[in-house]
Amino acid sequence: MNLIGKTSVEIAELLKGGGDRDFRGQQVAGWIHQRDARTFEEMSNIPKVLRNQLAKEFFLTEPEVLEKAFSGDGSTKYLFEVEGGATFEGVSMPDGGKATLCLSSQTGCAVGCTFCVTGALGAGRNLGPEEMVGQYRLMRRDLPGEVERINLVFMGMGEPLFNTTHLGQALEILFERVSPKRITISTAGIIPGIRWMAALSKRPKLAVSLNAPDQHRRQEIMPITRRYPLDQLMASIRAFPLERGRRITFEYVLIRDFNDSVADAGAVARLIAGIPCKINIIPLNEDATHFPELRQPSKEVVDDFAGTLRDAGRVVTVRWSKGADVAAACGQLKGRNTAVLALK
Ligand code: SF4
Numbered sequence: 001m002n003l004i005g006k007t008s009v010e011i012a013e014l015l016k017g018g019g020d021r022d023f024r025g026q027q028v029a030g031w032i033h034q035r036d037a038r039t040f041e042e043m044s045n046i047p048k049v050l051r052n053q054l055a056k057e058f059f060l061t062e063p064e065v066l067e068k069a070f071s072g073d074g075s076t077k078y079l080f081e082v083e084g085g086a087t088f089e090g091v092s093m094p095d096g097g098k099a100t101l102c103l104s105s106q107t108g109c110a111v112g113c114t115f116c117v118t119g120a121l122g123a124g125r126n127l128g129p130e131e132m133v134g135q136y137r138l139m140r141r142d143l144p145g146e147v148e149r150i151n152l153v154f155m156g157m158g159e160p161l162f163n164t165t166h167l168g169q170a171l172e173i174l175f176e177r178v179s180p181k182r183i184t185i186s187t188a189g190i191i192p193g194i195r196w197m198a199a200l201s202k203r204p205k206l207a208v209s210l211n212a213p214d215q216h217r218r219q220e221i222m223p224i225t226r227r228y229p230l231d232q233l234m235a236s237i238r239a240f241p242l243e244r245g246r247r248i249t250f251e252y253v254l255i256r257d258f259n260d261s262v263a264d265a266g267a268v269a270r271l272i273a274g275i276p277c278k279i280n281i282i283p284l285n286e287d288a289t290h291f292p293e294l295r296q297p298s299k300e301v302v303d304d305f306a307g308t309l310r311d312a313g314r315v316v317t318v319r320w321s322k323g324a325d326v327a328a329a330c331g332q333l334k335g336r337n338t339a340v341l342a343l344k
Pocket residue numbers: 109110111112113116117118119120156157158159187188331342343344
């Protein structure tokens with residue numbers, strides 16, 4: 001059994017067995033989740049006999065790093081391999097004293113958004129909690145020493161809300177190191193998953209990939225909209241409980257002559273009226289192989305779109321993606337080397 005996928009409470013419970021082991025459980029969990037131990041051997045305050053026993057009963061296996069691609073903007077894209085040979089990607093984006101780690105939840109994606117390389121490559125399998133936590137451990141270990149604050153965003157490969165059982169367990173483990181307010185789950189709009197998140201006692205932040213202001217166009221680029229229509233999605237977002245000071249994030253991939261007009265920005269403002277939120281505008285990352293017909297709007301069009309939303313009183317950030325030179329940007333995961341980052 002891989003203890004990286006177990007919470008500290010579960011590890012303590014698993015180690016129970018009389019005598020010394022009861023007391024040592026918390027220590028072993030501390031070594032794994034707080035001190036980043038990779039082997040039982042390095043747990044220096046645990047008696048050697050117990051370490052040997054643990055190594056026979058349990059293991060601490062992380063994904064294998066097959067490749068790291070370093071972008072000129074400081075971000076790094078990781079290609080991981082897990083049991084059975086499946087691969088997935090994660091992206092680390094340090095920025096002075098803080099860093100954002102973009103995590104994957106699946107090894108592909110069945111949602112099939114037409115502007116996303118991961119979607120074009122098709123479904124993969126769900127990652128287990130130990131694999132999701134493992135990618136976090138590996139990327140965190142490489143961060144520069146000055147990084148004090150880490151934000152985690154489940155915006156890599158896959159739809160996290162199609163993998164809620166494993167995601168829930170991974171979150172319980174991640175919460176031991178990272179506050180829920182520093183973790184964001186980004187979804188294509190899986191309504192039962194949003195309700196699942198709403199019912200969590202410790203709740204990460206919710207980001208929803210919106211990408212169009214109406215059912216018709218959203219369905220065109222995000223086929224999942226047929227299953228979870230836009231009006232029902234918006235109702236589930238309006239019902240989502242928000243702690244004081246929190247906001248929903250809407251991601252909006254801006255595609256030239258498709259969803260980028262000033263009128264579209266006005267329609268988005270009306271759609272989200274009354275919802276405490278911010279909007280991340282992501283000018284499309286073009287991909288000549290997978291969706292050659294989709295283009296990035298000009299900077300002027302992006303500015304006009306953002307300006308219209310700001311004039312409507314909205315908080316807007318334009319995210320010209322990081323890591324584009326190594327295919328680590330939004331919608332590009334697994335785009336090169338047949339493996340790396342999507343973005344909801
Ligand atoms: S954008 Fe996200 S949900 Fe859509 S296909 Fe890509 S990985 Fe899947």
